[in-house]
Amino acid sequence: MVFAYLAEELRTGDIAVDGAAEYGDWSSHLLTFDQCRPLLAAYCAEAGLPATAAEFVAELKERHRQAAEHLDAGYADNEDLTFAKDGTPTLKRQAGLGTTATAAKLGAEIKARTPERTLIEIASRTAYWLGWHRHFGPASGHGPKLKKPQDRYVLTTFACGSNMGPAEAARHIEGITAHEISLAKNRHITLAKLNKAITDVVNAFAQLDVVKAWGDGGSVGTDGTQVDTYIDNLLAESSIRYGGFGGIAYHYVSDTYIALFSRFVPCGAWEAIYIIDGLLANASEVQPKTVHADTQGQSFPVFALAHLFGFDLMPRIRNWKGLAFFSLLANCVIFHTALDMMEVMRHFLSEGWEIGAEDVAQLSPYLTAHISRFGLYATDVLRLRPDDFDPDLPAIDFTTLTEAA
The missing domain is CATH 3.30.420 (Nucleotidyltransferase; domain 5)
Structure with a gap:
C-alpha cells in the first residue's frame, strides 16, 4: 500500500523527488565525430551513399535535377497535376482502377465459400501452426506455471486484441475468470514479446x-x-x-x-x-x-x-x-483468411475454373463476413489441432505480375 499511495502522490504532484527536474544530456550518449570517422566509409558503402560531403551533395542535386526533368517531360500528359495562374500547384485525388468482372465474380464466390470462423478459433489454429505464443511467459524467463498455457495465451490475446477486456470476455467465455486473463496479460505479456509474436x-x-x-x-x-x-x-x-x-x-x-x-x-x-x-x-x-x-x-x-x-x-x-x-490478433485473422482464400481457390481450380494472378491481385484478405463475432464464445476449438497449412498455390502463375511491373 505504501508504494500505491506513493505512486498516486507522485502523479498528482503532492510529492516530489529531489533532482527529478534535471535530465541527462542525450548528446552525451552519441558517438563523437572522431569515433564516427573510421566507420563512415563502411556505412556509406552498405547504405549506398557517397562517402564525402561534396559527392553527397552532388548526388542529391543530381537526383533532384533528374526528378524535375522527369516531371517536366511528363507534365503535358499529366492530367492530375495543374498550376494556377500564380504558380500554385494542385494535385488531384487519383481514382482507383476498379475491379474487373472476373475478379468481382471470383471475390464473391470466395466470400460465399469461405468457412465461418470465430476469432478464438483463428487465434488457436495459428498458435498451433506458428507457435507465436511461445514468446509469452513470466519475466523470470522460466516456463509458465499455468494450466494449459497455450489456451490461456490464446484467450488473453482474443480478450485484449478484440478490445473486449478481461472482465467482459470472462462473461462470454465459459471456464475462465477475468483474473486469469488479467494475470497472463499483466505478468506474462509485454510489448516486446507481442512484437516477437x-x-x-x-x-x-x-x-x-x-x-x-x-x-x-x-x-x-x-x-x-x-x-x-x-x-x-x-x-x-x-x-x-x-x-x-x-x-x-x-x-x-x-x-x-x-x-x-x-x-x-x-x-x-x-x-x-x-x-x-x-x-x-x-x-x-x-x-x-x-x-x-x-x-x-x-x-x-x-x-x-x-x-x-x-x-x-x-x-x-x-x-x-x-x-x-490488436495487431497480433488482426495479423492472425489476415494470415488465416489468406489461407482460407487459397483453399477455396484450390477447390475452384479442381472444378475447372481459370484463375489469373491479375484477378487475385484485385482481391483483399480483409474479409469479415465469415467471422462470427457475437454471442457466447466456445472454447472447444482450443483443443482441436489443425492439419498443417499449405503455403503453395503452384496452379496460379504469380510471376506474370512481377514481369508486368
Whole structure:
C-alpha cells in the first residue's frame, strides 16, 4: 500500500523527488565525430551513399535535377497535376482502377465459400501452426506455471486484441475468470514479446504464394489511431488532434496488408519522429524501403534521416500549396483468411475454373463476413489441432505480375 499511495502522490504532484527536474544530456550518449570517422566509409558503402560531403551533395542535386526533368517531360500528359495562374500547384485525388468482372465474380464466390470462423478459433489454429505464443511467459524467463498455457495465451490475446477486456470476455467465455486473463496479460505479456509474436505471423504470411499478388513488401504505410486509456498511465494525455484522452497506437502496415510493427506513443508527439524507430525495430523478413505516411510524417529532420538510412519517405505534404494486441490478433485473422482464400481457390481450380494472378491481385484478405463475432464464445476449438497449412498455390502463375511491373 505504501508504494500505491506513493505512486498516486507522485502523479498528482503532492510529492516530489529531489533532482527529478534535471535530465541527462542525450548528446552525451552519441558517438563523437572522431569515433564516427573510421566507420563512415563502411556505412556509406552498405547504405549506398557517397562517402564525402561534396559527392553527397552532388548526388542529391543530381537526383533532384533528374526528378524535375522527369516531371517536366511528363507534365503535358499529366492530367492530375495543374498550376494556377500564380504558380500554385494542385494535385488531384487519383481514382482507383476498379475491379474487373472476373475478379468481382471470383471475390464473391470466395466470400460465399469461405468457412465461418470465430476469432478464438483463428487465434488457436495459428498458435498451433506458428507457435507465436511461445514468446509469452513470466519475466523470470522460466516456463509458465499455468494450466494449459497455450489456451490461456490464446484467450488473453482474443480478450485484449478484440478490445473486449478481461472482465467482459470472462462473461462470454465459459471456464475462465477475468483474473486469469488479467494475470497472463499483466505478468506474462509485454510489448516486446507481442512484437516477437507478430514477427512470427508476418514471416509465415510472407511465405504464402497468394501474397505475391498483393505486393512485394517493399512499401509500408504508417498511421496512428487514438486509443482511450486509464488516466493513471504515464503515456496518457489529452489529444487535441483526436479529441480524446489516452495515447496513439502507431501501426506500420505492409503493401501486402499485414501489420509489420506497432507501438504506443504519446498524443502530443509529432508522429514523424517514430517512423524511423519502428522500421529499425522491425525484425521480420519483410523489410520495406518506401514509407507512406499522412501529414504527420512530414518533417525535415526525418526526411534527412530516412535518406541516410536508405528509406524513401513519402508523406502526404501538408500545405504544399503554401494500421499491439490488436495487431497480433488482426495479423492472425489476415494470415488465416489468406489461407482460407487459397483453399477455396484450390477447390475452384479442381472444378475447372481459370484463375489469373491479375484477378487475385484485385482481391483483399480483409474479409469479415465469415467471422462470427457475437454471442457466447466456445472454447472447444482450443483443443482441436489443425492439419498443417499449405503455403503453395503452384496452379496460379504469380510471376506474370512481377514481369508486368
